[in-house]
Amino acid sequence: MKNRTTPRVVVIGGGFGGLSAARTLAHYPVQVTLLDRTNHHTFQPLLYQVATAGLSPGEIAAPIRWILRGHRNVEVLLGEVVDFDLDRRVVKLSDLEVPYDYLIVAAGASHAYFGHDEWEPFAPGLKTIEDAIEIRRRVLLAFELAERQALSGAEHMPLNFVVVGGGPTGVELAGTLAEIARRVMEKEFHAIDPKRTRIILVEGGPRVLPAYPEDLSRSAEEQLKHLGVEVRTSALVTEVEASAVHIGQTRLPAAVILWAAGVAASPLGKQLSAPLDRAGRVLVEPDLSIPGHPEVFVIGDLATLKDEQGKMLPGVAPVAMQEGRAVAHNIGRDLRHESRKSFYYVDKGSLATIGRASGIAQFGKLHISGFIAWLAWLCVHIFFLIGFRNRLIVLIQWAWSYLTYERGARLITGDTRLPSVDGLIDERPPEGQQVSA
Amino acid sequence: MKNRTTPRVVVIGGGFGGLSAARTLAHYPVQVTLLDRTNHHTFQPLLYQVATAGLSPGEIAAPIRWILRGHRNVEVLLGEVVDFDLDRRVVKLSDLEVPYDYLIVAAGASHAYFGHDEWEPFAPGLKTIEDAIEIRRRVLLAFELAERQALSGAEHMPLNFVVVGGGPTGVELAGTLAEIARRVMEKEFHAIDPKRTRIILVEGGPRVLPAYPEDLSRSAEEQLKHLGVEVRTSALVTEVEASAVHIGQTRLPAAVILWAAGVAASPLGKQLSAPLDRAGRVLVEPDLSIPGHPEVFVIGDLATLKDEQGKMLPGVAPVAMQEGRAVAHNIGRDLRHESRKSFYYVDKGSLATIGRASGIAQFGKLHISGFIAWLAWLCVHIFFLIGFRNRLIVLIQWAWSYLTYERGARLITGDTRLPSVDGLIDERPPEGQQVSA
Numbered sequence: 001m002k003n004r005t006t007p008r009v010v011v012i013g014g015g016f017g018g019l020s021a022a023r024t025l026a027h028y029p030v031q032v033t034l035l036d037r038t039n040h041h042t043f044q045p046l047l048y049q050v051a052t053a054g055l056s057p058g059e060i061a062a063p064i065r066w067i068l069r070g071h072r073n074v075e076v077l078l079g080e081v082v083d084f085d086l087d088r089r090v091v092k093l094s095d096l097e098v099p100y101d102y103l104i105v106a107a108g109a110s111h112a113y114f115g116h117d118e119w120e121p122f123a124p125g126l127k128t129i130e131d132a133i134e135i136r137r138r139v140l141l142a143f144e145l146a147e148r149q150a151l152s153g154a155e156h157m158p159l160n161f162v163v164v165g166g167g168p169t170g171v172e173l174a175g176t177l178a179e180i181a182r183r184v185m186e187k188e189f190h191a192i193d194p195k196r197t198r199i200i201l202v203e204g205g206p207r208v209l210p211a212y213p214e215d216l217s218r219s220a221e222e223q224l225k226h227l228g229v230e231v232r233t234s235a236l237v238t239e240v241e242a243s244a245v246h247i248g249q250t251r252l253p254a255a256v257i258l259w260a261a262g263v264a265a266s267p268l269g270k271q272l273s274a275p276l277d278r279a280g281r282v283l284v285e286p287d288l289s290i291p292g293h294p295e296v297f298v299i300g301d302l303a304t305l306k307d308e309q310g311k312m313l314p315g316v317a318p319v320a321m322q323e324g325r326a327v328a329h330n331i332g333r334d335l336r337h338e339s340r341k342s343f344y345y346v347d348k349g350s351l352a353t354i355g356r357a358s359g360i361a362q363f364g365k366l367h368i369s370g371f372i373a374w375l376a377w378l379c380v381h382i383f384f385l386i387g388f389r390n391r392l393i394v395l396i397q398w399a400w401s402y403l404t405y406e407r408g409a410r411l412i413t414g415d416t417r418l419p420s421v422d423g424l425i426d427e428r429p430p431e432g433q434q435v436s437a
Numbered sequence: 438m439k440n441r442t443t444p445r446v447v448v449i450g451g452g453f454g455g456l457s458a459a460r461t462l463a464h465y466p467v468q469v470t471l472l473d474r475t476n477h478h479t480f481q482p483l484l485y486q487v488a489t490a491g492l493s494p495g496e497i498a499a500p501i502r503w504i505l506r507g508h509r510n511v512e513v514l515l516g517e518v519v520d521f522d523l524d525r526r527v528v529k530l531s532d533l534e535v536p537y538d539y540l541i542v543a544a545g546a547s548h549a550y551f552g553h554d555e556w557e558p559f560a561p562g563l564k565t566i567e568d569a570i571e572i573r574r575r576v577l578l579a580f581e582l583a584e585r586q587a588l589s590g591a592e593h594m595p596l597n598f599v600v601v602g603g604g605p606t607g608v609e610l611a612g613t614l615a616e617i618a619r620r621v622m623e624k625e626f627h628a629i630d631p632k633r634t635r636i637i638l639v640e641g642g643p644r645v646l647p648a649y650p651e652d653l654s655r656s657a658e659e660q661l662k663h664l665g666v667e668v669r670t671s672a673l674v675t676e677v678e679a680s681a682v683h684i685g686q687t688r689l690p691a692a693v694i695l696w697a698a699g700v701a702a703s704p705l706g707k708q709l710s711a712p713l714d715r716a717g718r719v720l721v722e723p724d725l726s727i728p729g730h731p732e733v734f735v736i737g738d739l740a741t742l743k744d745e746q747g748k749m750l751p752g753v754a755p756v757a758m759q760e761g762r763a764v765a766h767n768i769g770r771d772l773r774h775e776s777r778k779s780f781y782y783v784d785k786g787s788l789a790t791i792g793r794a795s796g797i798a799q800f801g802k803l804h805i806s807g808f809i810a811w812l813a814w815l816c817v818h819i820f821f822l823i824g825f826r827n828r829l830i831v832l833i834q835w836a837w838s839y840l841t842y843e844r845g846a847r848l849i850t851g852d853t854r855l856p857s858v859d860g861l862i863d864e865r866p867p868e869g870q871q872v873s874a
Contacts, residue, residue, distance in 0.1 A: 039577060039849045056495035058846035065625040066847070075627055077588065078581040078849075096589055129850055140476060144515040151514065152533055188502040190512055389837050389845055393830055400826050408826055409495035410503070412476045412515075413566055 006031045006073075009331060010091050010100035012081055012268070014041045014064040016317040017106035017300030020324030026071035028332045033098060035091065037080040039063055042129055043385055045317065046394075048172040050132035051258075052180060053140065053410040054401055057129045059394050062386045081107070083271055086293055102295050102331050105268060105282075106324065109301035109315060112262030112279065119240035123257040126169055133413060135258060139177065140412050142255040143185060143192070150191035159197040162245045162254040164237050165261030166203030167211070168352045171220060173258055174201040175355030178227040183405040199229045200254075202247060204261070206234050209352055209360070211314055216360040219369040223358040237261075263315060265302045272296065277304050286342035288327050297330075299323035305343065313345055317384070322346065351377040356402070443468045443510075446768060447528050447537035449518055449705070451478045451501040453754040454543035454737030457761030463508035465769045470535060472528065474517040476500055479566055480822055482754060483831075485609040487569035488695075489617060490577065490847040491838055494566045496831050499823045518544070520708055523730055539732050539768050542705060542719075543761065546738035546752060549699030549716065556677035560694040563606055570850060572695060576614065577849050579692040580622060580629070587628035596634040599682045599691040601674050602698030603640030604648070605789045608657060610695055611638040612792030615664040620842040636666045637691075639684055641698070643671050646789055646797070648751055653797040656806040660795040674698075700752060702739045709733065714741050723779035725764050734767075736760035742780065750782055754821070759783065788814040793839070 007030045011018045014036035022034045040061040049055040065076045083092040090097040111125030124134050142159065149156035159181070163174045181197035201208065201224065207217040208224070208231060221231050232247065239246035244253050265280035274290040275283045281304035284290060288297045288305070300320035305313050313319045322345055330340040349363035351373065359374035361367070368376065378398065385391050401407055444467045448455045451473035459471045477498040486492040502513045520529040527534040548562030561571050579596065586593035596618070600611045618634040638645065638661065644654040645661070645668060658668050669684065676683035681690050702717035711727040712720045718741035721727060725734045725742070737757035742750050750756050759782055767777040786800035788810065796811035798804070805813065815835065822828050838844055 039581060039847070056493040057850065058493035058848055061848055062845075063625075063847045066843070069625045072627075075588065077585055078578075079585065096585075129848065133850070141515075144476060148514060148516065148533075151512065188500075188506045190509075387845070389834075389843070393833060396830060396833070397826075406503070406826070408499075408824070410476070410500045411495055411498055411566065413494065413570070 007101040009102040011104045013106035017320035017324040020321040024328030032074040051135035052176040053407045056409045104297045106300045107266035107268045112264035123259040125259040166208035170260035227355045287340045297327045353377045444538040446539040448541045450543035454757035454761040457758040461765030469511040488572040489613040490844045493846045541734045543737045544703035544705045549701035560696040562696040603645035607697035611666045664792045724777045734764045790814045
């Protein structure tokens, strides 16, 4: 935009990786343009709270423009990238081209259905604010429909909530749904029988949270069961229909099916003509650039890199943020004619929450379960949430729902039509009956 | 549903009127069913705050089920009424029938385009949470598009925001948009020229807020002008296009057009076969029942009734709430074999806000303008907001945005695609140029 002699860095994606790259670059003599197809940064670790009506979308998302408002050399542009021209060094949007000297692609990942994309409409995943609003709609409508069926005197559909995938998102969703089913329904719905609600967590591997040590996986499974979740490990989903999941040979009716099983990298990785792994992630060089193009970097969930033990780095926020900073500093070294450094991930520990006051945490050799792990998780997530106002409000919301079991954001927006009900409310008084007054 | 000998009251609509009827009826020996097509009560007086990104939807809406959770004799049913059978005394939904002994119709009103329904897609109105989200999307996208045009080196489209209708909603929207344009844009957008933003409020009558005394209208107009709003009174909108409004013979290009001009009562009024006024409101009897059907009441924005001076009661929350309580008490009188009382509206004053620290208020002969009126408005609205958690959070949001001028809920959700931009960003470096590092 500005001066043509200042190196221009284009960052694609306003997630954890892209933002941390842009913020670090703000201190270098470069002109940064951050492109995103939404206007907001989404704090993905708390998306499950929006999906389960604990928080409002605005409380875990912030306008990218606002986050970067203090940096005069950073521009924000709303738009979707459709292609690259690495030779001419331009990023192509549908209607314009943005030239770069350096390119940082941090376009993230979406859900994968293992070759069964036809399952997506029946089993939505959770990656965006829109996904979370759609899941919330389905969960709340399921209760409404069952109540309506029960009021009409009919058997209501089985209130089975099936979560596919036992990673952090699946565990969070299952644990929180169990809380809602046990606590909210009983108080507010008169006709349905809360005892018949089932939350079923289906995991293909032998244990939940497979990225954690075995003892913590076991603990997580126990905490889930304590919350009332049925955990099915080594269970393969073979088919998904509108209102049923097939697990092996068994067909399980489901009011709501949520997908937390597979991850597919952004299709932008493919358009970089760089080598990819099976999930579509770009195999990056040690400095996070792509082979043959030292001016193009890929970071976050779209990149794949092994650590010193040959273990793949996980697709989590700390990796993306450290990568963003590392890339920015390497660009700085280029400008100072110094040689680049290889990326080295500093693992400060990992945390997963399961539900009300339950969770697991690993800090090196220290393994923690239960309330303390949940408290650690809560502190870390409040701390990293962007914006003081958001932190304050989320803290209040949490304290409130911890004390009262209320969930404040239970809005059904968008399509509020219910699937049709078979039975009629047929207890109407005989025709012509007079009011007894 | 429950005991057949208990009189059954069906309430249609979970707005101010329906809720206050249901809450009052909860103390009588009746079985109440409240039907609504959404799962939440919307605090309509603060909808403009959602439309202008000051508050999140979840902060001004609460699940109807949750509001009524303490009343065992009140059921809530999500569903849309399609028709009535007044002879058989049933309410018809698409797939079931709900019988009643008493019926209270509080279905509210929507916007009217004075016979030009084709204008609706270009100029959305503000009645529901979905409307507010859509308006927020358009307002935020207008700034994003202009920034993108400006960054491409082209002239950006005129940032004209046209609000049609000078009633309370139009005044609130115009005042708040002016604040956003002056305060937010300058800090966060680098390329557009904030001085060129225009907010134009178009009112067909000779003054804004025509329901208020003349001195307060004049004061409101001055406060609007002070905030930077162009007020055009006695100005008739003759045509609305996708990006322009015709005022008389003049065509005014507009980035966003908002409709706050006309009100049309819910089409359910027509299906009651009762006499209607020109806006489709039901002409009710003094006890708010419809002619020939003492067991059917209509309240709130769907009803029309004159006060003792022969003046039409305004379509505001206090009228609806008092009507709801009055109808409930008259049903109670029926049950006790007492005679019904005519409805009498107690006017406790009215308040309108204009923007940051500006507003007008009328309490009988006392007329107030400016900061004090705004403070009164704020207190009343916090007080009547449903749920202590909501009150606390809205208060914090307000204090925050008052002190910092920030608006926290600036999310674009749904379709984030921009209309296409003509110009290209064409300042790209010549092909093959090397990075200067």
